[in-house]
Amino acid sequence: MNHTASSGRTPWPFPGPQPGEEPPGARQTIADIGEFELIAQITRGLSQNDQVELGPGDDAAIIHTRGGRTLCSVDILVEGVHFRRDWSSAMDVGRKAVAVNVADIEAMGARPIGILMGFSAPADLSLTWVRYFIQGVREECDRAGVSLIGGDITKARDITISITILGDAGPEGPVLRSGARPGDLVALKGRVGWAAAGLAALSKGFRTPKAVVEAQQVPQPPYGAGREAARAGASAMIDVSDGLLADLGHMAQLSGVSIDVHRSALGMPEPVRSVGQATGVDPYVFLLTGGEDHALAATFPPGAVPAGWTVIGTVGEAPASGQQAVTVDGRAWEGQQGYDHFH
């Protein structure tokens, strides 16, 4: 069933405790209010952007796209796999769930319009957690200019958040992964390695450096940069979710090209370097193979790279048989390129 809009009594955003500061007596769970009241609380007072024709409350939502081309993508976040409640606040989880999805539409050079939210949770989950989570979802939606247009809620053992995002290809897009051509430059906008360094720090029990821990908790994709790249004439684009080398590998494979990354062009952010030092990991491993920051990597014809993007490599002819499609400073990268969920 879909989110059903309804009127209600509680103002939104509700006044309430900070995460981790639940007052005595506030041990309400989602079972206490039930599915339909929960949906009512989630959808109460939602505003919809100008391309949403019908928001939550019917069997389906309706969006309008100017050219009739709708983009869609889904990303799932599972507790214990993509987030931990002791490492991330509810609000952070909500923000992250939206951000990773918006990045997929940005990576097509398109305008994000609306999200559908699938939310599965145990019946005894604290209502306070859910409320802060929803507040995070709403805040990140506002930052990205997208609307919450529908969803589904079910019971489950673990919290699982499945967000589908819809976008409008518009006049600029779409920019596919498959359009990179030999001679193009590879450019990056946004951060790489920060979230992975944050995860490494958290895994060792550290809560610092704060900048990378926060990057793990909530990625900061460069909103708007995808359309900027499309307007500038990007030939291919991807968001870095699996790791820079792995994602450039997807792009190289689909484009039938090779890509060489110039390591020094990436720079070495101080907090990433310091996590490398503290954990005994080569910090370039974070930069080259860490996912989850959702930077945008795009290829451009020479001269077309927009301001604010960093050139980090070059596109060459298809690799010879048996050769790696993505190299670092002209050499094969030893080791894992990115993350595989079942390995």
Next chain:
Amino acid sequence: MNHTASSGRTPWPFPGPQPGEEPPGARQTIADIGEFELIAQITRGLSQNDQVELGPGDDAAIIHTRGGRTLCSVDILVEGVHFRRDWSSAMDVGRKAVAVNVADIEAMGARPIGILMGFSAPADLSLTWVRYFIQGVREECDRAGVSLIGGDITKARDITISITILGDAGPEGPVLRSGARPGDLVALKGRVGWAAAGLAALSKGFRTPKAVVEAQQVPQPPYGAGREAARAGASAMIDVSDGLLADLGHMAQLSGVSIDVHRSALGMPEPVRSVGQATGVDPYVFLLTGGEDHALAATFPPGAVPAGWTVIGTVGEAPASGQQAVTVDGRAWEGQQGYDHFH
């Protein structure tokens, strides 16, 4: 990350054992092949319908809608909540996951186009199970005329399937829940109570009557009936997923009307009656409050009800304050109206 298309070695549909007949030595798990090979197997040889511009393999899929209006809806199926592997074959689960979603687009009087599939599962899940599940997804997609256009795969403790469906409002639709008017007739196409009776039978350890058990395993929404209703001038429509009274209640509330259901018009299917007898449950409880068959309930001006639809009630003025919006033979229904996930 999204499904990435790739070429592969195994033909699809693969020749293999029947569910429950896994041969010795076939204990491969999804961890054995990894996320990317699993995605390759899922997307291998997929065909796309004529409104899909870009299928799996990029950051987002792209569909084309004729009038520029895209419908979207999401439904989640969780193992242990919506299906049990000892009660349903993998193929049944795959078929059900698609069917329940198509029903949401049918209920808008629209054309279903494509689905995104979020799939979360434990790493040690048998590959055979996944392959049959995917075969079920593909078969039901073919039956409904929709394409698998993308998705996401993650690790999780329980199997969770989150399917988003996109549709095209087209010239007939959309038909909202909110358009019912006093004087309209309420008509039904498809089955109600069968899946609930099947669940009751399975819960008591029975595997019969086969017809209702199969209805629980795979619902059979009346594909095409939604657009049929839209063309005939349906004023409101909903698919029966929570239970007939509950879903008519949603419709009545959003339309600002009351609805009276004529119980005798529903008939009493023999297998539903027999489960009632065997379990000591009034079989009308199944018919009136059982969800999951995904019949379509619609309202029509008198004279507009299409052939093949059964008139089951009438629409009246908004209920007086404190009165139930949905009545059965003019009287309030005693008891639960449908299913609440957290109650």
